[in-house]
Structures are given as structure tokens and as C-alpha cells.
Amino acid sequence: MAVKKKKIGAAGRLGAGYGKPKERLNVVEQKQRVKQVCPFCGKTAKRKAKGVWNCKKCGKIFTGGTFYLQA
Ligand SMILES: [Zn+2]
Secondary structure, eight states: OOTTTTTGGGGSSSSOOHHHHHHHHHHHHHHHSSSSSOTTTSSBBEEEEEEEEEEEEOOOOEOOOOSOOOO
């Protein structure tokens, strides 16, 4: 095995274990794992579609980042 799967974290489950796209995937997935907080009520918001977020608590639908709300 030439691939350093440990080093690339969550991206290790996919194909080749090297290259920039894998590093970027890790960054995105780490941000996705943290709670996405609704800017209106502070509760957890859900991603409805790309860049569209829906808060169950206050019923608001708003735009945000494609994969996560705040950086
Ligand atoms: Zn809300």
C-alpha cells in the first residue's frame, strides 16, 4: 500500500489517497460535522439544498455557504 490513508483523514475512504481534492474534501467535511447554527434563533439549521438552509425551530429558510454556514 503506497497510500498514506491516516494522513488524509476522512478522505481515505475514497480512491486515490493523494492530491489537492482530497485535502479540500477533508476541510469541507470537518466543517460539515460541526453544528450549523441558525442566525435567527441560534438553533441547529439543516441544509435544504446547495447554499439553502432551513431552520426547523423558527421555520426560516435562508442562504448560506454551500456546505456549511460559517467558516
Ligand atoms: Zn432558527
